[in-house]
Amino acid sequence: MRGPVFLVAAMALFALLDANSKLLAGRYPADQVILARYATLLAALFAARAVVPGIGGSLRTAHPFLHLARASAMIGSAFGFFLALKRIPLAEGYLVYFTAPFMTLGLAAIVLGERTGRAVWGWSLLGFAGVALAMWPGLSAEGPWGAYLWALFGTVCYAIVLTINRLLRHETGAAVLILWSSLPGLIVIAPFAAMSWVPPTAFDLAALAANGLFAGSATLCLAIAFRHDSAARLAPLEFSALIFAVGFDLALWGVWPRAWTLGGAAIVVFSCLMSQRAAMAGQRKPSGKT
Numbered sequence: 001m002r003g004p005v006f007l008v009a010a011m012a013l014f015a016l017l018d019a020n021s022k023l024l025a026g027r028y029p030a031d032q033v034i035l036a037r038y039a040t041l042l043a044a045l046f047a048a049r050a051v052v053p054g055i056g057g058s059l060r061t062a063h064p065f066l067h068l069a070r071a072s073a074m075i076g077s078a079f080g081f082f083l084a085l086k087r088i089p090l091a092e093g094y095l096v097y098f099t100a101p102f103m104t105l106g107l108a109a110i111v112l113g114e115r116t117g118r119a120v121w122g123w124s125l126l127g128f129a130g131v132a133l134a135m136w137p138g139l140s141a142e143g144p145w146g147a148y149l150w151a152l153f154g155t156v157c158y159a160i161v162l163t164i165n166r167l168l169r170h171e172t173g174a175a176v177l178i179l180w181s182s183l184p185g186l187i188v189i190a191p192f193a194a195m196s197w198v199p200p201t202a203f204d205l206a207a208l209a210a211n212g213l214f215a216g217s218a219t220l221c222l223a224i225a226f227r228h229d230s231a232a233r234l235a236p237l238e239f240s241a242l243i244f245a246v247g248f249d250l251a252l253w254g255v256w257p258r259a260w261t262l263g264g265a266a267i268v269v270f271s272c273l274m275s276q277r278a279a280m281a282g283q284r285k286p287s288g289k290t
Helices: 002-027 029-050 064-085 091-097 101-113 118-138 145-167 175-195 202-228 231-253 259-284
Strands: none
Touching: 002 029, 002 064, 002 091, 002 202, 002 231, 029 064, 029 175, 029 202, 064 091, 064 145, 064 175, 091 118, 091 145, 091 231, 091 259, 101 118, 101 145, 101 259, 118 259, 145 175, 175 202
C-alpha cells in the first residue's frame, strides 16, 4: 500500500501548493511567489546536505542541456498555473491539467518515436471534449479566456516536463533534479522579482516559503510512490487531486463545482483511464500483430 498512499499524499500536497499560491496571488506578483518557491527548495536541499553529507545523491549530471530545457518548462508550467488559478477555481484548472497525459502521448510520438494506436488517440480526443464541456459556461465574451489559456499553456509545459523526465530516467538521486530545476529558475526570475517586489509580512513570508516545502515534499512523495508501485496501478489515483481541489475551493472560497464541471470531469477521468488501458493493451500485443 506504500505506493498508493504516497501518490495520494503527493496529490494532496500539490493541491495545497496551488491553494496557497491562489491565496498569495491577490497580494504578490507571480515572479515573487515562484522565486520564493525555488529559493526555499534550494535552501532545504543544501541544509539537508549540510546535516547529512551527500544525501540525495550527486549534483553532477551528464545531461545539462536536458536539465535546462526541463527547468524552462517547469518555469512555464509554474507561471501558467499561477496566472490561471488566480482567476478560476482549482477544480477547473485541474481539469485542464488532466489533459497532460494526452499531450505527453503526442510528444512521446514526436520526440521519443513511440507508436500510439488509434484507440488511444480516440480516447484522448474524448478527454479534450470533456474539458471543453466543463469550460463551456465560462467560454463567453465575458468569460475568463485568458485564465483558460494560461492553464493550457501550463499544461503543455508540464507535458514537456514529463517527456524530458523520461529522457532523464537514468539520473539517480533527487538532489540533481532539485538543483537543476530550481537554480536556473532562481537566476532567471530574480531580476524580474526584484523589480516588482512587494515586502511580505512575517505570516506571508512563511506562506511563501511553505510553497517550496509543499513542492519539494510532493515531488519526493511522487518519486517514492513510483519506486514502490507500477505506473499502471498508480496513474488512476492521480485523479484524487480533483477531490482535494474541490475541497479547497469549497473550504477557502465557498465555490461549489458546477454541473458542467462535474460532467466534464467524469468524461476526462473516464477517457484517461480508457486511454491508458488501450495503451497498455497495445504494449502487450506480440510484435507480429498489427
